[in-house]
Each structure stands twice: as structure tokens, then as C-alpha cells.
Amino acid sequence: MTSRSTGSTKDIDTDTSRKGSLAALKGLLPFLRPYRRQFALAGVALLFAAAATLAIPAAFKRMIDLGFGAAAGAGSSVTSIENVDATFLALFGVASVLALATAARFYMVSWLGERVTADIRAAVYRHVVRQSPEFFETTRTGEVLSRLTTDTTLIQSVVGTSISLALRNTLLFSGGLVMLFVTNPKLSAIILGMLVLVVLPIVLYGRRVRKLSRDSQDRIADASAMAGEILNAMPTVQAFTHEAIEAGRFQVSVDSAFATAIRRIRARATLTMLAIVLVFGSIVFVLWLGAHAVLAGTATGGELGQFILYAAIVAGSVGALSEVMGEAQRAAGATERLLELLAARSDIQDPADPKALPPRTANGARVTLDDVSFSYPSRPQSAALSHLKLDIRAGETVALVGPSGAGKTTLFQLLLRFYDPQAGAVRLDGVDIRDLPLHTLRDAIGIVPQDTIIFSANAMENIRYGRPDASDEQVIAVAKMAAAHEFIERLPDGYGAFLGERGVRLSGGQRQRIAIARALLKNPPLLLLDEATSALDAESERLVQRALEAAMLGRTTIIIAHRLATVQRADRIVVLDDGRVVESGTHASLVAHGGVYANLAALQFQPAAPVEQLG
Structure with missing residues (x-):
């Protein structure tokens, strides 16, 4: 049988690095599908919030043209006051709808972010613990832990915040653009043409941000892997008085991660600056043209006010989308790394057509090589x-x-x-x-390994690991058989005593007797x-x-x-x-x-x- 390097992340990295900037986020779809109902509710709240936001400029146009404009032309009339009162009453109603819809949207997308992240963490961990030892020959434990924590946190921010913001600002951009054309088609055509010209450099620069985001996550994973390895070998490190050396190595790794993060932050800051300058520069130019149209009498003040507000909404949504894009690119890198773990396949699998063992005999099992x-x-x-x-x-x-x-x-x-x-x-x-x-x-099969593993739990649960459904009496019985009962009874809390991480509170002989009791409890042939x-x-x-x-x-x-x-x-x-x-x-x-x-x-x-x- 030919062995496959299923655990090698290096091979997988080469493949996934060629994906599009956001293509990796498609890998999240299996985790999102079970919550279609919640997404639909969030979508409804999002539509109401966007509609309420887009209604505000129209209300201001009505207030300027029918309220202030009428008052300026015919003195202080009762009609103008009524128009202003009605407009502000409508604005309050719109604000109330906006508040309720925004709160509902925030709750639903935050719930989705937490739920999907928990599902991803559980799925990755469930997959990793089923891998064969070959996987762990090529993958460091610290790197896996980094992916389970740091990378899933990035995905949480995207699912729980960025997706919502992206959809919200996409709706505002689309709706605002439509209303711009309704308000003034000529100025809108000019601003749209200029936006197309400024988006291209933003997209090109965004690719650099994605690459730096991936590099930043890799450096953090390296630092986590190093820390995990050294902390697990702390007695050896201290015995050889390498504390300062290992602290220095970790400092170099942390500084490397910091330097990469700074390059990413600098690139994102430049991208944000580029987006704001280009977008708002274009809008200011178009508004200058609109001001001249009002002075020339070809547009009303209310139309210009409405156009300004819609232009601000469109510009703000573009700026927000550029920021969301940066977050999405970081999450795309994190998603790639998690999908690499989920894509790893162990050569050791259950058979397609499994057989059963013969009934157990009184003598145990026969073994043939x-x-x-x-x-x-x-x-x-x-x-x-x-x-x-x-x-x-x-x-x-x-x-x-x-x-x-x-x-x-x-x-x-x-x-x-x-x-x-x-x-x-x-x-x-x-x-x-x-x-x-x-x-x-x-x-x-029951095994007592040479290097005994003790879990961060009490003595009772460590022995019960051999058979989770065993009673306390059965655990104590096998502890007596393994000559472990006496020293366990002498512990401060007896069988309820916490044994420390990796059993640091026990001697080597005591750890081995716990392992023997665990194997005896399993009672294998x-x-x-x-x-x-x-x-x-x-x-x-x-x-x-x-x-x-x-x-x-x-x-x-x-x-x-x-x-x-x-x-x-x-x-x-x-x-x-x-x-x-x-x-x-x-x-x-x-x-x-x-x-x-x-x-x-x-x-x-x-x-x-x-x-x-x-x-």
C-alpha cells in the first residue's frame, strides 16, 4: 500500500494559495446551510433597515422643498409648518423602524457568528482526533490549536459581522445608486463612471492585503506551535537551564509575527486611505457640478440636498465595503487553513464492508502476524x-x-x-x-504504554477513561489490583484529587499504576x-x-x-x-x-x- 502524505500542510498550501481572494469562503457554506431560517430572518431585518436608511434623504428633500422653500417664497405660512411637522414625524417613524430592524439584524447575525464558529471548531477537532499518527508526524499540535482558536475567531467576525455589513452596504450602495439616478440622472452618470475608475486600483491592492493576511496568520501559528512544544517540555528546558534561550526564540518568533502583522496593517491602512480619497474625491467633484446646477436654476435645493445625502450613503457604503473586504480577505486565509485540516484524510479508515470478531472465548484472543x-x-x-x-x-x-x-x-x-x-x-x-x-x-485491546498519559482530571476519571460507563466501585477495585489504591487514598481529596496537567503531581511509578488500572478496567481479550x-x-x-x-x-x-x-x-x-x-x-x-x-x-x-x- 502506498502511503500518502495526508498530514502535510505544505503540499496543501501550494494548492490553496492559487485560489481567488474570496473563493475559500465558499468552504463555509456547509456550515451555514443548517441555519437558512436564521439567515432569512436577518435578511428581512436587513431589508427593513436599508429601506429606512434610504428613506431619510427623501424626507429631507420634502422638508427643504415643501417646508423651507415654501416658507421662503410665501412668508411663514401654516402649510409650511405643517409640512415640516409631518416630515419630522415621518423621520421619527423611520428612525424607529431603523432602530428595531438594526437591533434584530445585530442579534441574528451575532447568533449566527457564534453558532457557526462553534460548529466549525467542533468539526475540525472531531476530524483531527480521527487522524492517524502519520498526520501528527507532519503537523505540529500548536499549529492545530492556533487554527482552532485564532482562525475560527476571524471566521466568527466575518459570519457574525462582516457578512451582515457587506450585505447592508451592498443594499445601500445599490439603493442609493438607484435613487441618485432618480434624483439627477446626469450627475449620477458622471459619478458612476468615476466610481468604476477608482474601484480598479482598490481591487488590485486588495490582493496584496490578502496575501499579507495569510502570512500573518502563519506567523502566529508558528509562534503558538513553538510555545506549545516548549511548555510541554518545561522540565527538560529548566534542567538544561535554557529558559533564556527559549524565551529568546519565542521573542524572535513573536517579533516576526508582529512585523508581518504591521505590513498587513500598513497595507490595509493604505487600502482604506486609497478608497476614501478616490471615492470622496469623485463625489466632491460631482457635487461641485450639482451646486452650479442649483445656481443656474436647473435643480432645486431639495434635489441637491437629497443628492448629497444619497451620494454620502453610496460613498459610505463603498468605504465600508472596502473595510469589510479586508476582513473577508483575512477570513479567507483563515478558512483556507481550516479547510486544509478538514481536507486531510487518514489512510487508516473503517472498512467499507466491516466484519465482526468471533465471540470472545475464556482464553482471550489469538494474534497472527x-x-x-x-x-x-x-x-x-x-x-x-x-x-x-x-x-x-x-x-x-x-x-x-x-x-x-x-x-x-x-x-x-x-x-x-x-x-x-x-x-x-x-x-x-x-x-x-x-x-x-x-x-x-x-x-x-488494552494497552499500558511506556510513556503514560495522565489527563487534567481527578484520579477517578483518569482510571475511568478505560471504560467510561464503569461505576466508582469498579474503578476502586481495579485500582487495588494495580496497587494504586493506597497512594490515591493518601491524596488530599482521594479519588477526587486533581492530578495536574500530564500528571505532574504524581511520580513516574504512580502514573504507571494509574495506567495499569485503566487498562484492567477495560477488561480486553x-x-x-x-x-x-x-x-x-x-x-x-x-x-x-x-x-x-x-x-x-x-x-x-x-x-x-x-x-x-x-x-x-x-x-x-x-x-x-x-x-x-x-x-x-x-x-x-x-x-x-x-x-x-x-x-x-x-x-x-x-x-x-x-x-x-x-x-
């Missing part, structure tokens, strides 16, 4: 396993030993189907694991132990070893161990070297054979040579 060959995607030229053949009977306890890099951990990863072999097959109870649903396969007792002291190891021996009853167990004292009682010891089985047998038979295992046993069990006394 049939001529398996595998190379990691990041190291395709180096074989981690080569034509490996291994048959483990149900209920058998098999220990895997061998030098580092022999393929022991790789075998575990193939059993869990974190990767698929390039050749051969891995079978569980006679079923190729590629034909099993991933949940079915992994539910049948196949148990994988990766150096399960490596971090325990002699007394704890004795207790846990006894618990593990009890837990091995009725299940198949595969143990990885570098400390050979922990595997002497295994039913069979399999020695791996360079991804192949080189020896297999019991401890006694392998020592008598005098091969690789015998050499390893001699190194570990041979007593140290006596030290010569001085003098």
Missing part, C-alpha cells in the same frame, strides 16, 4: 519490520525482547492499527484487522504491556506484577520488556532484531541456546565484578 513488512511513512527506506511471522495462541503470554529499534513498539502500533503494513496481514482471532471497524478492534513496570520501585513492582499475573488470566498478553527479570515467567519469549524474529522459546531454553537472548541475559543477570581494594 503473517509475513508482515512495514516502514514508517517518514522513513520509507528503512524497514521497521521485515517479513515478520508470529502466531500467538489465545491465552498465551508472550514477551518481546531485543535491542532498541528491533521493532517491538512498531508491532504494538500495527496491532492497534495506527498504521497498516505495506505487506502481509495482522489477524485477530483469524480476522484481518483491516476488515474490522476501528472501534471494534481497539475495544478488544488482548493486553499489551509496554514496559509496564519500568518506573516502579521494587516493592511496587512486586505488587503490580502480582496484579498483572492475575489480570493475564483469561486473556492474551504481549509484553515489551527490556528488564528481563519481568518476563522470565512468560509462556514464550520472542527475540526481535532488525524487524525479524531471530529466537523464540522459554527463558531457560534461550539461555541454553546461547544466542541474542543469552547475551542480553548475561549483561543483566551477571554479577558485577568485584572492585579491587586499594592499598
Whole structure:
């Protein structure tokens, strides 16, 4: 099977960088469609608000021509006062409609922004947690977190604000333009022609703003990725006294993000200035022509006032649209980055025609590796396993030993189907694991990893992670089996004690006993132990070893161990070297054979040579 670089964002970036400036925003449509009703309500409120705004200049024209104009021609008549009163009453009514419609529009679009952003975050996270380890070989965790937070916040501003403003100003621009032609066709034709000339440089410069927006988001993601990596390795950083060095590295990364952001801000400021100067310059020129028309008697003062207000609405809407365009371009870059995550496809998928495991027997599960060959995607030229053949009977306890890099951990990863072999097959109870649903396969396997993961939760919930529906009594029972009950009881809040991020409040041995209890709670037919007792002291190891021996009853167990004292009682010891089985047998038979295992046993069990006394 050919491996695909699904996690490589570099390849995806090359493709998406060729998209149009706002084309990426189309990717938001699947998240917007479920809320068509809310969009329709916001649209109705938007239409009322735009209509109310466009009605204001007409009311001012009526007030000037029928009120002030009539008063100037015939003295202070009652009719002029009535016209003014009626006009201001109408203006108040229009303002009331505008206020209600604007409030309704603000509520609906803000709701949409929050809802759609939450949906996007959930969808991206749900997609990422289903990716295979290959994805995380090429994608940094900090970068994913940046996309989930910073990028979705930008999209929230677009969905919750910018789209509404864009539609509002588009309506005002269109309606204002129509009313300009109704008021004075000649002046409107001139202003429209000039607007066409000024929009072209604005659009061209906007492309530069989009590129800088994307670069700015990339630099922020780089800084977040660096910070996440260093914070997770803080004990190592402090042990090597690299605090100042890492702070300096982060400062350089932050300064790079700042410099890119300043270039983006400068470009947006220039774009805004260019839009305002060109648009308002054109309008001022046309208004100068209109003023001369009033003086020449070819237009009334009310018409000019109405024309000025509509021109202001059109100009303001163009200026607002240019600003919204800048926000939309930033969101387009953010959307591209999120769509890259959603487009990543793992090679490890549920089968199209899944099979079921046979009913569980009292002895556990049978495991077969049939001529398996595998190379990691990041190291395709180096074989981690080569034509490996291994048959483990149900209920058998098999220990895997061998030098580092022999393929022991790789075998575990193939059993869990974190990767698929390039050749051969891995079978569980006679079923190729590629034909099993991933949940079915992994539910049948319990693992105690060498690097124990403790979540930011209490002791009870950390153990219950093995089986979320387990009762408190069941959790406590397996904690006792794993020799974890006593130290948990001594914690300030017992099983309710918060264990700290990554279990920083526990010792290495305590963390490992939590992991053993978690695996025992799952009660799987196949148990994988990766150096399960490596971090325990002699007394704890004795207790846990006894618990593990009890837990091995009725299940198949595969143990990885570098400390050979922990595997002497295994039913069979399999020695791996360079991804192949080189020896297999019991401890006694392998020592008598005098091969690789015998050499390893001699190194570990041979007593140290006596030290010569001085003098």
C-alpha cells in the first residue's frame, strides 16, 4: 500500500494559495446551510433597515422643498409648518423602524457568528482526533490549536459581522445608486463612471492585503506551535537551564509575527486611505457640478440636498465595503487553513464492508502476524519490520525482547492499527484487522504504554477513561489490583484529587499504576504491556506484577520488556532484531541456546565484578 502524505500542510498550501481572494469562503457554506431560517430572518431585518436608511434623504428633500422653500417664497405660512411637522414625524417613524430592524439584524447575525464558529471548531477537532499518527508526524499540535482558536475567531467576525455589513452596504450602495439616478440622472452618470475608475486600483491592492493576511496568520501559528512544544517540555528546558534561550526564540518568533502583522496593517491602512480619497474625491467633484446646477436654476435645493445625502450613503457604503473586504480577505486565509485540516484524510479508515470478531472465548484472543513488512511513512527506506511471522495462541503470554529499534513498539502500533503494513496481514482471532471497524478492534485491546498519559482530571476519571460507563466501585477495585489504591487514598481529596496537567503531581511509578488500572478496567481479550513496570520501585513492582499475573488470566498478553527479570515467567519469549524474529522459546531454553537472548541475559543477570581494594 502506498502511503500518502495526508498530514502535510505544505503540499496543501501550494494548492490553496492559487485560489481567488474570496473563493475559500465558499468552504463555509456547509456550515451555514443548517441555519437558512436564521439567515432569512436577518435578511428581512436587513431589508427593513436599508429601506429606512434610504428613506431619510427623501424626507429631507420634502422638508427643504415643501417646508423651507415654501416658507421662503410665501412668508411663514401654516402649510409650511405643517409640512415640516409631518416630515419630522415621518423621520421619527423611520428612525424607529431603523432602530428595531438594526437591533434584530445585530442579534441574528451575532447568533449566527457564534453558532457557526462553534460548529466549525467542533468539526475540525472531531476530524483531527480521527487522524492517524502519520498526520501528527507532519503537523505540529500548536499549529492545530492556533487554527482552532485564532482562525475560527476571524471566521466568527466575518459570519457574525462582516457578512451582515457587506450585505447592508451592498443594499445601500445599490439603493442609493438607484435613487441618485432618480434624483439627477446626469450627475449620477458622471459619478458612476468615476466610481468604476477608482474601484480598479482598490481591487488590485486588495490582493496584496490578502496575501499579507495569510502570512500573518502563519506567523502566529508558528509562534503558538513553538510555545506549545516548549511548555510541554518545561522540565527538560529548566534542567538544561535554557529558559533564556527559549524565551529568546519565542521573542524572535513573536517579533516576526508582529512585523508581518504591521505590513498587513500598513497595507490595509493604505487600502482604506486609497478608497476614501478616490471615492470622496469623485463625489466632491460631482457635487461641485450639482451646486452650479442649483445656481443656474436647473435643480432645486431639495434635489441637491437629497443628492448629497444619497451620494454620502453610496460613498459610505463603498468605504465600508472596502473595510469589510479586508476582513473577508483575512477570513479567507483563515478558512483556507481550516479547510486544509478538514481536507486531510487518514489512510487508516473503517472498512467499507466491516466484519465482526468471533465471540470472545475464556482464553482471550489469538494474534497472527503473517509475513508482515512495514516502514514508517517518514522513513520509507528503512524497514521497521521485515517479513515478520508470529502466531500467538489465545491465552498465551508472550514477551518481546531485543535491542532498541528491533521493532517491538512498531508491532504494538500495527496491532492497534495506527498504521497498516505495506505487506502481509495482522489477524485477530483469524480476522484481518483491516476488515474490522476501528472501534471494534481497539475495544478488544488494552494497552499500558511506556510513556503514560495522565489527563487534567481527578484520579477517578483518569482510571475511568478505560471504560467510561464503569461505576466508582469498579474503578476502586481495579485500582487495588494495580496497587494504586493506597497512594490515591493518601491524596488530599482521594479519588477526587486533581492530578495536574500530564500528571505532574504524581511520580513516574504512580502514573504507571494509574495506567495499569485503566487498562484492567477495560477488561480486553488482548493486553499489551509496554514496559509496564519500568518506573516502579521494587516493592511496587512486586505488587503490580502480582496484579498483572492475575489480570493475564483469561486473556492474551504481549509484553515489551527490556528488564528481563519481568518476563522470565512468560509462556514464550520472542527475540526481535532488525524487524525479524531471530529466537523464540522459554527463558531457560534461550539461555541454553546461547544466542541474542543469552547475551542480553548475561549483561543483566551477571554479577558485577568485584572492585579491587586499594592499598
